[in-house]
Amino acid sequence: MSVDMARFEKRAEVIKAMANAARLVIVEELSRNEKTVGALTELVGLDISTVSRHLMILRHAGIVSCRKNGTRVLYRLRTPCVLNFFDCVEKVLNGDDESTDCCLSDSCEKT
Amino acid sequence: MSVDMARFEKRAEVIKAMANAARLVIVEELSRNEKTVGALTELVGLDISTVSRHLMILRHAGIVSCRKNGTRVLYRLRTPCVLNFFDCVEKVLNGDDESTDCCLSDSCEKT
DNA sequence: ACACTATTTGTAATATTGTACAAATATACA
DNA sequence: TGTATATTTGTACAATATTACAAATAGTGT
Numbered sequence: 001m002s003v004d005m006a007r008f009e010k011r012a013e014v015i016k017a018m019a020n021a022a023r024l025v026i027v028e029e030l031s032r033n034e035k036t037v038g039a040l041t042e043l044v045g046l047d048i049s050t051v052s053r054h055l056m057i058l059r060h061a062g063i064v065s066c067r068k069n070g071t072r073v074l075y076r077l078r079t080p081c082v083l084n085f086f087d088c089v090e091k092v093l094n095g096d097d098e099s100t101d102c103c104l105s106d107s108c109e110k111t
Numbered sequence: 112m113s114v115d116m117a118r119f120e121k122r123a124e125v126i127k128a129m130a131n132a133a134r135l136v137i138v139e140e141l142s143r144n145e146k147t148v149g150a151l152t153e154l155v156g157l158d159i160s161t162v163s164r165h166l167m168i169l170r171h172a173g174i175v176s177c178r179k180n181g182t183r184v185l186y187r188l189r190t191p192c193v194l195n196f197f198d199c200v201e202k203v204l205n206g207d208d209e210s211t212d213c214c215l216s217d218s219c220e221k222t
Numbered sequence: 223a224c225a226c227t228a229t230t231t232g233t234a235a236t237a238t239t240g241t242a243c244a245a246a247t248a249t250a251c252a
Numbered sequence: 253t254g255t256a257t258a259t260t261t262g263t264a265c266a267a268t269a270t271t272a273c274a275a276a277t278a279g280t281g282t
Contacts, residue, residue: 003154008132014200019130020270021119037229039188043114047272052230054270062206071228071279079206081199088192089125095190100172102115102177131240148259160243163260165240182249182258 017061018082022046023054030064031083034076127156128172129193133148133157134165137186142194
């Protein structure tokens with residue numbers, strides 16, 4: 001091996017936190033403004049306890065932070081650079097310029 | 112709700128493909144050069160069948176592509192912009208400038 | 223202290239992911 | 253046609269992740 005696996009594990013942890021549709025919705029919403037758990041719950045349409053857990057995951061990853069305001073907890077995007085992911089993701093999704101298939105068992109370009 | 116969940120599901124699929132340490136190692140290695148499954152296997156230290164599956168996941172996500180060369184299959188990075196993830200991920204990991212904890216039940220700044 | 227609202231945590235069920243081993247497939251070459 | 257090498261696929265198991273419901277906790281105001 002000789003690869004610093006620990007480093008890649010840590011990186012993967014952060015990316016894992018972004019690897020869920022509900023959490024992506026939350027992140028994009030928080031890029032506009034800080035929001036309460038309740039407000040985010042309406043948005044994503046899951047149980048509030050589930051949304052709270054999603055926020056915990058994002059918080060532990062270092063992507064969002066929060067502050068209390070009375071009985072409410074306001075979450076906000078802490079590291080907005082994660083929004084840059086989206087540009088590349090769209091590029092990947094639209095990668096129609098080239099086949100991803102290595103044409104196994106077909107007559108196809110071989111080197 | 113009223114959010115285009117399908118779009119976020121698709122985005123999450125791509126990010127999910129990046130959300131694994133072994134696959135991150137593979138992606139970084141492929142950023143240098145195309146490589147065979149066998150060569151990548153030595154690098155990550157997993158069973159070759161497992162590495163083959165990881166490559167399948169990256170391929171289905173549109174992140175890598177491959178071509179055959181005799182009995183070998185050469186994989187290469189198809190959408191290099193995914194490397195941009197790393198900068199932000201490091202920033203998140205080093206986010207030591209601010210607490211992520213909303214200081215529940217502590218004496219702490221409230222608004 | 224009590225009631226009300228917002229959020230988090232315990233728990234359990236279900237789904238998804240990661241993994242290795244064995245077997246199958248593909249290709250090259252003697 | 254065998255044999256050897258490279259890769260993928262079938263299968264099974266363990267580990268993680270997602271989710272809702274119920275209960276616990278925290279804060280506000282009466």
